[in-house]
Amino acid sequence: MSNKIEPTEKTSLKRIPNRGxxxxxxxxxxxxxxxxxxxxxxxxxxxxxxxxxYGRVGDEMYIHGSAASRMMKSLADGIDLCVTVxxxxxxxxxxxxxxxxxxxxxxxxxxxxxxxxxxDEKRKALEAFxxxxxxxxWNDVRQPTELELKxxxxxxxxxxxxxxxxxxxxxxDDEEDYSIPVWAGVLPLALKAGEPIDDARxxxxxxxxxxxxxxxxx
Amino acid sequence: MSNKIEPTEKTSLKRIPNRGxxxxxxxxxxxxxxxxxxxxxxxxxxxxxxxxxYGRVGDEMYIHGSAASRMMKSLADGIDLCVTVxxxxxxxxxxxxxxxxxxxxxxxxxxxxxxxxxxDEKRKALEAFxxxxxxxxWNDVRQPTELELKxxxxxxxxxxxxxxxxxxxxxxDDEEDYSIPVWAGVLPLALKAGEPIDDARxxxxxxxxxxxxxxxxx
Numbered sequence: 001m002s003n004k005i006e007p008t009e010k011t012s013l014k015r016i017p018n019r020g021x022x023x024x025x026x027x028x029x030x031x032x033x034x035x036x037x038x039x040x041x042x043x044x045x046x047x048x049x050x051x052x053x054y055g056r057v058g059d060e061m062y063i064h065g066s067a068a069s070r071m072m073k074s075l076a077d078g079i080d081l082c083v084t085v086x087x088x089x090x091x092x093x094x095x096x097x098x099x100x101x102x103x104x105x106x107x108x109x110x111x112x113x114x115x116x117x118x119x120d121e122k123r124k125a126l127e128a129f130x131x132x133x134x135x136x137x138w139n140d141v142r143q144p145t146e147l148e149l150k151x152x153x154x155x156x157x158x159x160x161x162x163x164x165x166x167x168x169x170x171x172x173d174d175e176e177d178y179s180i181p182v183w184a185g186v187l188p189l190a191l192k193a194g195e196p197i198d199d200a201r202x203x204x205x206x207x208x209x210x211x212x213x214x215x216x217x218x
Numbered sequence: 219m220s221n222k223i224e225p226t227e228k229t230s231l232k233r234i235p236n237r238g239x240x241x242x243x244x245x246x247x248x249x250x251x252x253x254x255x256x257x258x259x260x261x262x263x264x265x266x267x268x269x270x271x272y273g274r275v276g277d278e279m280y281i282h283g284s285a286a287s288r289m290m291k292s293l294a295d296g297i298d299l300c301v302t303v304x305x306x307x308x309x310x311x312x313x314x315x316x317x318x319x320x321x322x323x324x325x326x327x328x329x330x331x332x333x334x335x336x337x338d339e340k341r342k343a344l345e346a347f348x349x350x351x352x353x354x355x356w357n358d359v360r361q362p363t364e365l366e367l368k369x370x371x372x373x374x375x376x377x378x379x380x381x382x383x384x385x386x387x388x389x390x391d392d393e394e395d396y397s398i399p400v401w402a403g404v405l406p407l408a409l410k411a412g413e414p415i416d417d418a419r420x421x422x423x424x425x426x427x428x429x430x431x432x433x434x435x436x
Contacts, residue, residue: 010264036320038256038302040267046228047265049258049302051324084256084267088409093430096360097348098370102254106269130315140400142314152316170417178419182358183426185417187433191306194406199388201396208401212311215405 010110011163021164024059030105030164031056033087033218035133039063040082043074054083055129056159061109062116062125064154072153076115083109083157090188094171095180101167103186109162113155119146125154136211191217228328229381239382242277248323248382249274251305251436253351257281258300261292272301273347274377279327280334280343282372290371294333301327301375308406312389313398319385321404327380331373337364343372354429409435 005011005022012020021027037054040047050071055062061083065072075081085107092101116122123144130138144152171184193215196208223229223240230238239245255272258265268289273280279301283290293299303325310319334340341362348356362370389402411433414426 010266036304036306036322038258038267038269038304040256040258040265040300042260042263042265045260046298046328047258047260047300048228049256049267049300049326051256051302051304051322053320080264082258082265082267084269086254086256086269088254090412090415091352091433093352093355094359096362096366097344097356098360098362098366100348100351100355100359102271102351104254104269108267110264126315130318133318133320134309134311134405137311137318138315141312141318142316142395142398144314144316148314148316170419177360180360181421181424183414183416183424183430184420185426186415187352187426187430188412188415189409190412191407192410194308194408196401197308197404197406198401199403201388202402203399206399206401208403208405212401212405215309 005160005162007163008161011108011161019165019167021166027107027159027162027164028056030087030107031061031085034085037063037083037085039075040084041075041079053129053133055125055132057125057128059159061157061159062129062154063157064126064129064152067151067153069153072155075113075155076153078112078114081111081113081157088189090186092171092186093184095173095177095182095184099171099173101171103167105164105166107162107164109157109159111157111161113157116154116156119149122149122154134211134215136209140209223378223380225381226379229326229379237383237385239384245325245377245380245382246274248305248325249279249303252303255281255301255303257293258302259293259297271347271351273343273350275343275346277377279375279377280347280372281375282344282347282370285369285371287371290373293331293373294371296330296332299329299331299375306407308404310389310404311402313391313395313400313402317389317391319389321385323382323384325380325382327375327377329375329379331375334372334374337367340367340372352429352433354427358427
């Protein structure tokens with residue numbers, strides 16, 4: 001069985017095709033490292049792009065939101081979506097202004113979302129969602145009540161029309177610029193955790209769990 | 219003169235209005251700290267969301283790309299856009315799964331881009347762009363040639379219909395959950411620079427500039 005996603009007109013890269021990637025493993029590794037996506041949709045002819053957190057279970061992505069949210073209700077109607085996930089890996093500092101670039105990994109998913117109606121799948125999606133944000137958390141906290149589940153819309157989006165785009169490595173300068181005596185290379189960037197900050201009402205004898213103290217995305 | 223941007227139907231927040239902010243200072247500080255935006259547009263009825271870097275000069279945002287890029291050409295036609303910028307500030311770890319959240323700052327800009335045609339404004343935009351990515355860089359590197367300028371489309375987007383959305387601070391738990399003996403609070407997250415990596419063809423006697431070694435976004 002192929003582990004590739006079929007490119008389509010909407011997901012194939014026209015200009016720099018060697019940056020495109022349709023491997024499910026690559027796509028999943030990017031989706032698992034990031035946790036914020038940008039959801040694009042059209043309302044009254046106007047495109048909107050809204051950031052939101054997500055989870056992944058197998059070949060499906062879950063997003064969730066308040067049952068009172070206009071966006072969630074529109075998306076639940078199955079309108080056309082584009083969900084984009086971007087990781088910034090570094091600044092690419094070339095010897096010419098023109099060849100400056102950014103190392104990044106991004107995913108574009110095209111499709112239509114469906115509302116998750118079964119309570120079991122909804123709970124499983126919320127668990128995946130919380131564990132995606134911070135592995136180990138779900139079992140430590142109070143589980144959702146029926147009322148909370150009702151107040152939450154969970155949407156499922158198949159990861160079937162999708163592509164990754166990746167830039168890695170050194171700047172690519174014009175041959176004659178390599179002699180310019182200026183530092184060039186990559187300045188790596190990554191989302192890093194700082195020191196946990198206790199909630200103002202926390203009993204000070206309670207310390208952050210290991211999974212909070214040693215948090216990292218990759 | 220008011221330093222507020224006028225809310226519109228497209229930029230006003232319906233559900234949690236106290237998270238909305240129309241202060242130009244707040245909007246600019248977020249735009250200056252981030253450097254990647256997600257551009258939403260519609261092509262053949264399908265929404266697309268593409269990440270790209272940007273610069274800001276006053277009340278205008280600049281994005282740029284190859285003159286061969288389909289996206290840049292579509293955007294240059296003045297189609298409706300939504301440009302969204304998101305900074306992730308931390309994980310908000312509550313005592314219940316339901317009240318977990320993310321601290322973030324985001325900007326949504328609605329509008330239409332215009333192609334920058336004057337060579338002077340184009341150069342200034344590219345300078346702002348490079349300096350936005352890494353202050354101090356522009357004067358150290360080879361400036362764009364006329365050919366490079368021709369190969370680049372620069373688009374100007376007025377920051378006139380825009381809003382910020384911000385969540386900060388502690389989790390907000392249900393009153394009866396505060397007695398649950400689990401750590402709760404905020405785990406700060408930020409994009410941090412690692413050690414600069416020399417280009418493979420760099421003369422090893424050339425060291426990274428101070429602005430590379432001490433790089434940070436805020």
